[in-house]
Amino acid sequence: MAIKYNREKIGDGIYYSSVTDGFQKTNNIYINFITELSEDTAALNAVISSIISGSSREYPTMTSLKRRLAELYSAFVKGSVTKMGDSQLVTLEVGCINDRYALDGEAVTEEAVKILAGCLTDPHIENGAFYEKDFELKKQELIDDIEAEINEKRSFAFKRANASIYKDEPAALSAMGEKSRAEKITAKEAYDQYKKLIRTARVEIAFSGASDMPVCKEIMKDAFDRIGRDYTGGSTSSLSAVKDKVCRVTERYDIAQSKMVMAFKTDFQDDIAMRLMSAVYGALPTSKLFMNVREKLSLCYYCSSGYNNNKGVLYVDSGVEQANIGKAEAEILSQLEAVKHGDFTDEEIENARKARVNSVKGTNDSAAHVAVWYFQEIYDGKERSPEEYIDRLMRITREDIIAAANSLKLDTVYVLTGKETD
């Protein structure tokens, strides 16, 4: 059965998508609030997502909510914040099994979506603020989470690199915001921001499952009707300008293996060609970076490229011994020069193309993945189907790849490393 996708407007700045595939044994709904990533509101929105996903007026404690969800065959309500370009996505999500697998014939999905609506519109409050005790715990947890970013060294290196790559741009910030701001949040301030966010931000809701359930859309529509909207416009991203001089930053922590993030900037318009270029250059285990930096020179366990099309930034990240940082950088640059000069075979192009096709087609494996695909497309203002994307991908030429590579300029080299050694 083919994937069915439909998107419609159901309110002021609110869109509802439905993706069905006839196969899924679970149903999911996410509500994405798309808002500008800013120093003032990032941490606020982060704490809001965690409070409203953890309780509601009907289920005022975490335990009562979790127990009800467990009865619904381990349904879940999840809140999160993520970064997309210069925007912060505040996501509230519910997932549950398809009703046909319920042992006692319960209407699991409808009940789970109602719980989600309750979390969204009817949080646990007292005296015009979030319930203080809950709020304090969630706030402390946010502070802990921000501090714990250092625990994962590879992603921590990215976080620190972003501060330099996107200096003075919203994308420089972390999705969870800064600790110093988080510490100042009050229950009243968070509640006020919550009301503002759900009234004014652009909203994309997506249902994914085996078959469409109109009742879910109605529950969502009712919820937002109750909220009363005052939509102020969406948040978009702009390309990041390349710096006049390459920015070099080294930071030292108590770690064994160094991490290097290199960022190249571009204003190249064709994201499909750029991703294919990245596949030839560094995104795959057959790319130039893997074959040379890892397999030939034995310098790294991982060394790969990725592309952030919202900001026009291609990055290369690697884990390397401190003594080999210079060697790795030189090889990473020299492999990019090779691509710029067209030093790759037709076979390399076709291999990269096949891998890209495989990855895009693989999206269709799950309605939930397709829903995420369309969300990213919509954010970019494109709304291409996976099939349309592949159609264009098949027509990218050698010249397109060379042009994509030549548009890249080195902007930042960030190194996270251990104590100085001789």
Place this chain on the structure above:
Amino acid sequence: MEKKVIKSERLGEQYTYVKHPTGLDIYLWKMEGRSTTYALFGTKYGSINNKFKTKDEADFVTVPNGIAHFLEHKLFENEDCDVFSLYAKTGASANAYTSFDKTCYLFSCTDNVYDSLEILLSFVQNPYFTEETVQKEQGIIGQEIRMYDDDANWRVFFNMLQGMYLNHPVKIDIAGTVESIAEIDADLLYKCYNTFYNLNNMVLSIAGNIDEDKVLELCDKLLKNKGNPELETAFEPEPDTVCQREVVQKLEVALPIFNIGFKAEPPETAIETVRAEIETNFVLSLIANDTSDFYKKLYDEGLINSSFSSEVFLGDGYFCSIFGGESRDPRLVRDRIIAEIERCKKEGLDRERFETVKKAYYGGLIRDYNRAEPIATMLLNMAMTGNLSPFDVIETVAAVTFEDVSARLEKQFDTEKVTLSIIEPVRGEGEQA
């Protein structure tokens, strides 16, 4: 060739099991109309299998730590090319992994599934090692080991295993150490390969839009019967106590990270292992999942945060229950868990939540049947546990009683056999780098 269709009435699903004449167990799950096919070809050979013998040897031999993982890396290199470059022609996304008790080679693809399968079946059966390629790999794996040296969640877990087990090789890092892999050479790799990469010791599992006959045709063509070496593995006897009660290491982390493990006797048979795992999971949920009063108490006191979780960890010759998370006071968390377990032994587990825990367990299992990848993985894992089916898991969960679970609490949670592992921050709280 023996062929059987295994069905689940409950799920309305089925798959085919084939015992191939070469000795290979094959599991095929057809998913009509789906885009992705996921295939796994694995051997029951992991980091713990460092002591073994075959019918050709009089005595058991011991090999360097990390060799199963090293072998996995090296199989990706053919005599004339890299295996990734073969897959590149089909567009498949390929990978491999080594765990404590298995090594698996896999691909995921949307087109050219039989070409990819041919690559998979061929390269895993055709080893090629030279001293030069072995040396090159020592550099790459050295960097992989260094990466894990900085990984606090990995370290806290292995430190706990090292504290818990005196002799069992589960305590040794899967990749070995920079020193142990330096002892590996081409001859040793061939020895291990010829011992463990025998089709009698292996499983092929595929889920996706496949034609079973075409798959079996390819198997007939490519699988090589090398005879049965009558492999035996062995472990040093493991004492019934923990080796150390506490292991502490300092790393670049924000809050202290902990693992608290309860050591227990491993079950004797495959089906008993599955029952023990499921019933122990029930115990963990009843005592300390996020719907329990105990969790709420600790959470409200700020002693744990939402990273707190528990799991059962088991395999050939080892079985333990682990509570993990972040806390400002991991020792107090341990003491509270021990006290709660003792209380539950005396006053009984929370019977009221039993049915809810069961429903949640069942719901969680249903999720795994959405896509090819988890389905093929479950088929392989259950086959390697002892020719069991993923459907056995669902049926066992459905049949578990409160009394089974209460008995498990008595049996599997000895509060004398506890190891606490802590990763402490190198800096004090609030201190900047």
